Amino acid sequence: MAHLFTPTTVGAYSLSHRVVLAPMTRLRTIQPGDIPSPMMADFYGQRASEGGLEIVEGVSISMTARSYLGAASFFHDGQVEGWKAIANAVHAKGGRVFMQLIHGGRQSHVDMTGGVAPVAPSVVPFDGVALTKEGFVPASPHRALGIEEIPGIIEEFRVAAQRALDAGFDGVELHGANGYLVDQFIQDGTNKRTDAYGGPIENRVRFLREAVEALISVWGADRVGVRISPSGEWGGISDSNPEATFSHVAKVLDEYRIAYLHVIEPRIKGDDTLHEGQAPVATKYLRAHFSGPIIAAGGFDGDSAQAIVASGDADLVAFGRHFSSNPDLPYRLKHNLPLTPYVREAFWGGDEKHYSDFPAYHPVPEAVATV
Template sequence: MDLLSPIDVGEYRLNNRIFMAPMTRCRSVHNNVPNEMMVQYYTQRASAGLIITEATQISTKGIGYPYTPGIHTAEQVEGWKKVTQSVHAKGGRIFLQLWHVGRISHPAFHNGELPVAPSAIKPSGSIYTYEGMKEFVTPHPLSTGEIKNIVEDYIAGAKNAMEAGFDGVEIHGANGYLIDQFLRDGTNQRTDEYGGSVENRARFLCEIVEAVCAAVGSNKTGVRLSPSGTFNDMKDSDPQKHFSYICERLNRYNLAYLHIIDALEGDIRHGANVVELRILRDAYKGILIANGGYTFERGNQTIRDGLADAVAFGALFLANPDLPERFKTHSELNTPDPASFYTQDETGYLDYPALQCD
């Protein structure tokens, strides 16, 4: 087996193991609605074994970045329908990533109300808003009743994704956003049933997973985690122990897949306590996707070594809409342009060239 081999994920037979990782691109410029640019962008990349969309807000309270799409209004659902229909017409498969940013936000996004989090712990640094850069604030710690309401928002988002024609959903539990904030003891200092032990800190994630699986099917539900991540001022006292437990716990749900972000260069530079992929592979028995700076060669080796079943590529897929064909033919790769990652026009979004076929 290698990256070009087919794979069964959930109820789907996928053409290859070269997945498109979720990447925020900030092109939803009107009411957080997917637009025609986004239709073209995802359709250009339909040869991926599986597309996982950019992180998509489950509610207005989940917003933390300008021009990012949502899945909580009828207009947004209709916008996404155009994306899924076009991707399916090209033979592709596509999951929507469900997102709540938690404390990684600002009152500027919420009519002056505080962002929410498991505990009242302010992240270091600042965030970009429609009004420019703003320093992070101390978030509002969620009550148990508010937590239950957010679980309901995940259910609604998952159902809306199915209405929009997606093949499944990925629950974003990584990168320092709300679910990750509950999982880590550096951001979760609660003393109720959602804090303290790793079993309690995993409760929020498990409640969401159970609810989403019940709503749309476990075979259409994935989860993404970043056990070694330091992005968004994240830390944990013993991530190897804690995330081994979390991965083992996820075996109960018969998910479509578990998506793991490896420690990135920035994480290591910021003192990450690195959790080796092999440890998580031993803990999780289902389909496992690896992500994080992979090359074609490293991806193939990771699959051959049994450490992962598929690999999600981010910046390489951004810059190479026909990445599977380039890997297959060992063709030269386009270079990503970071200056256009988060702009609002077609430059650096729709204009990366595909291979010229004779």
């Protein structure tokens, strides 16, 4: 595991290893109000390590950006103390923590958006789901954003970024993946606009550019990351030429000299593996177009993480499912220790059980020989 445990630099920060906590929507906020809970602070604090990087699960930037009941958000003052507690818990163990900012776009329901229709770049048939008090339900019909509305959403990204800074975080990540609003603008299966935000890829990345610039205006480029999911299937997303589209996205982001590019491999859909054993493909072709650090995510174990860092296609690897059940995952990987199996039933909401109650590794004492 030598390659995973060498120091590296990500934007403004020096890290002591390359094992990253991936953002995972786990629906543990206090309702109503999406208040970050004490068990969330426990969860992130437990998984922090000296010189390690954590990325906090998708944090909605407004009421209308929400998709899932219980998911995180940061748009009102009542949430401040909970987020400060999470940042403090990570810092207490010498770690760094970025907050991932998200707008769900058409992946929502009127019960989550305050009664208004979800928004998208264009109206395209969509049979996705949202999570409400009634459980997972079909997403509400969405409407196309008017061009005059877009600056208001960009401003919501900027305000949320400022809130993250004030709460003591170390940076922010723009969620441009998994079929949420930024991704809906990028990909031509969901963006049918004919104005300055649609048509050729140069126009379809305009929303991404403006969101990135809003985050940079608060943080500086070296404390902003972006997550993308080329050829991903979550959220009914599609593009006619994903390699060309996301190669262009990588080139655009490279211009800004952001802290990192975070890439989900298409063998993963949400928290499921679609293509068992498929080698990483997205990071391989994106490496030529992005000169900064790349974080690879999606279906990695210790050996495959070591291999992709050794190859140079990625500089760090983000773990979700394995990190969920192994709070000391960097230590276990470094010392080739067994991993505790994750519990899928606890992914989408619940209490501390199978969330913040997983123990760190403790060797089983050898039996004392008796005569």
